[in-house]
Amino acid sequence: MKQSFWMLALFLFSLSTSAQYDPSKIFVPDFYQHNGNTFRSASGKPSADYWQNEADYTVKVAFNVETRLLSGDVTIDYTNNSPDDLDALWLQMDQNTTKNEARGNILRNPNGKPDEKQGYRITKIRLTREGKTKEVPFIVDGTRMQIRLQNVVKPKGKIQLAIEYSYELLPRGGGWRSGYMDDENGKIFEFSYWYPRMCVYDDYYGWNTLPFIGGGEMYLDYGTIDYQITVPADQIVIGSGILLNEKEILNSKTLDRLDKARKSENIVFIRSSEEIKNPVTKNNSGNVTWHFKMENTRDVAWAMSSDYIWDAAKINLPSGKTALAQSVYPVASTKNGRAWSRSTEMLKYSIENYSQRWFEYPYAVASSVAGSVGGMEFPGLAFNYWDVEPYMMFLLASHEIGHTWFPMIVGSDERRNPFMDEGFNTFMNVYAQADFNNGELAPKRDGEYAPNGGNPADEIIQVIKDAKDGPTLMTPADNQNYKFVHPLAYFKSAFGLVLLREVILGPDKFDYAFRQYIKNWAYKHPRPEDFFRSMDNGSGEDLTWFWQGWYHNNWQLDQAISKVEYTEDKETNGIDITVTNKRQMVMPILVSVEESNGKTHNFTVPVDIWKYGADAKFHVNTTSKIKRVLLDAGHQVPDIDRANNEWKG
Structure with missing residues (x-):
């Protein structure tokens, strides 16, 4: 009995200590692991030697409405702007996602028989270089194709591929992103992922050849x-x-x-x-x-x-x-x-x-x-x-x-970083939906966590709890249970930008930095770190704590009023407030103080105060008895326990 008591006590102690706030985990001095270089600047911009390859396409096809067969050819003029010799070429064959041998289907049914009727049928591939054309062999591996070259494509070199192909349009093809439907007056046909496309060769991964499984979408030159x-x-x-x-x-x-x-x-x-x-x-x-x-x-x-x-x-x-x-x-x-x-x-x-x-x-x-x-x-x-x-x-x-x-x-990489397109886009949608026709169809809500009329700051709490030990915003879509993709990549990512704009930076700083990021990376390939650095440099603020807590982790926030006392015990001297951070996530402290003389003080304590420990103490200039102190009166931040956000005098 005595042994059980001490084991229980030790367990409870471990729980309490593990939940304690540690500033060194979120305010990380060396958050950025890569120095700026001649390709990507430490400021988040493309550098002087930034490069990306170019793919120009000429496609000529015909579609047979009766057989639903699309057939024709695509000519790809590919320019190697990289500093590297390319000894092979890789192409995306996303229409092959319906094939039994595609990676996503193998995961579900490892011994499915190959089906030649599904996906692309490649008749031949011709390669042209310096005016000379020859037919070349190719290797199709599910949703990818490799062409191994006898002679490399040198830096600044050009090569042309001519591919004869066909495929049958399915009711739901191309990862359910194309297909057809019957209508009362005919049929509607939709075509996407409808021609072989070049994989991206970049300065981060070389060839980006992640297979198309279904969750992660596109990355293209x-x-x-x-x-x-x-x-x-x-x-x-x-x-x-x-x-x-x-x-x-x-x-x-x-x-x-x-x-x-x-x-x-x-x-x-x-x-x-x-x-x-x-x-x-x-x-x-x-x-x-x-x-x-x-x-x-x-x-x-x-x-x-x-x-x-x-x-x-x-x-x-x-x-x-x-x-x-x-x-x-x-x-x-x-x-x-x-x-x-x-x-x-x-x-x-x-x-x-x-x-x-x-x-x-x-x-x-x-x-x-x-x-x-x-x-x-x-x-x-x-x-x-x-x-x-x-x-x-x-x-x-x-x-x-x-x-x-x-x-x-x-042009971010959707296959690796869905939050950079789904979340950023959803963030834009929030404001457009609020503005449209004087809010006729507002607010913009996303998913099962955000029923119409709820508060996003409160609803995101459940998302963070559900993903506590699971994927983060940095997890590729195909590396996680798909039930997390929408809550994280859409909802959490978008709400994170709302927090940055409305709470952490303010509209002026945020809008300038975000616009500069878009301008600098238009028609280019940013990585998450490029976005983080862009927002830091554009706003003039060190936001690495936010990238660490919100993007790299699903840490929770719990700010609590732990003490309110009159300075030197006199009502006319103002008050000293102590707020305790009970979880690992941090946010600015949004404070509302009501005096008995009718005055109300609303102000924000910068997030930097949490660098010094779990207890944040600050002074408020007041002259009468205090009626109430309230944290986050507008429910702007995702505080998991609002019961400890209020003090009454």
């Missing part, structure tokens, strides 16, 4: 993508970039309405619900080739249907330039409270908001496409679910096109 799609004449095709041959293929009525939409603040119908049976092309039969081009982009996607309503309006940009917002959707998307008739309104507003707040939209067209894909982003184009009410319509329209900023303009 920039270039010009010129693509032609041959389909039946009754189809409307909407693709990333500019339609180069619209005057050659579209009829005069369609061209006139497009011209009107480019000048109109209000929505213009290019094809209305009453005109569904009317073609938009000059040809009423046979095939039509739609020719698109997009510059300075990571990727392109497209969709088509004979059942589209098509509307559009002008986007106004801060520089005085304009762009076109357009939406395509079936008649069914306008019935029974469905809100697709407002898609273009919401798309236009979101782009204008993000352009004004953060970085101007760089492309000529932005498209929102209805279909079976629940919500998926591509440069200047989004696949959004066809059956949504107004709140979800804005959430989709705003979020998916917001990805044009992260990671399509600021």
